[in-house]
Amino acid sequence: MSHTATTRTAAPALTALRVLAVLTVVVLAWQFVTAGSLVGPAGSEDAEDLHATGAIVLHVVSGLAMIAAALVWRGGAALWPVVVAALVFVLSFVQAYFGGGATLWIHVPGALVLTVGAVLVAAWSFSRGAAGGR
Template sequence: MDTTHSSATALWALRAAALLHLTVLLWEGATAGQLVTFNEDALPLHFYGAFGVHVAAAAQVAAAWWVWRGAGRGPEAPRTVLAVSLVAFALGFGQAAMGSYGPLQAHVPVALVLTGLVAWAAVLSWSRGLRSLPVGD
């Protein structure tokens, strides 16, 4: 297998997953905005959108792991994007639980933290540290 092609594919998979994750978080924010204006028709859209957040987060973690593994498991940038992706994945479940069963006063600020983490991962996916990765297996 061509390892250069594999590394480039992994990096593009990470970029796509991070952008998808940001997109579904934007969807969640838009539907949440509808909920605060008492548009109850948005509730199922927001509820099922949370599942999209979890799927996109899992895809981002898988792609970050693929990049990290292909980089020889050593360089700082792949390790950082994997760590940020894992934290965002875990935080997404806690954030969703707060929306369903916990205080909404915490649900919204945690959503902002989650969005910031995913944006950080997206920025890292285009960083010089990942563009200049050594070719691994």
């Protein structure tokens, strides 16, 4: 495959990665907002439903971001964003597992780790390294 063909196939994947990585960060922000409603004195069932729905959306969006990162890597970019995106995807399930009241001591720091990973991937997707290959 020539460099031009690789660049042509990488451009849509990079655009997809940018959109999906930003959406991952936005969904995580949503999770923080809905979590705040849960831990308050009047935590509602509606807030819990919204937080659970956000978790499902996070699984989907972060999984698609991981796939897009892999496609960008196949186009000649660095491998580490794929690894970080995969960790974010896997940790989203760990987060869901530890989402109960008794395990918030794991859930809250896990949310911070997810956020750092998602922001790293999103920021990298707009960098020269992502656009220009290795």
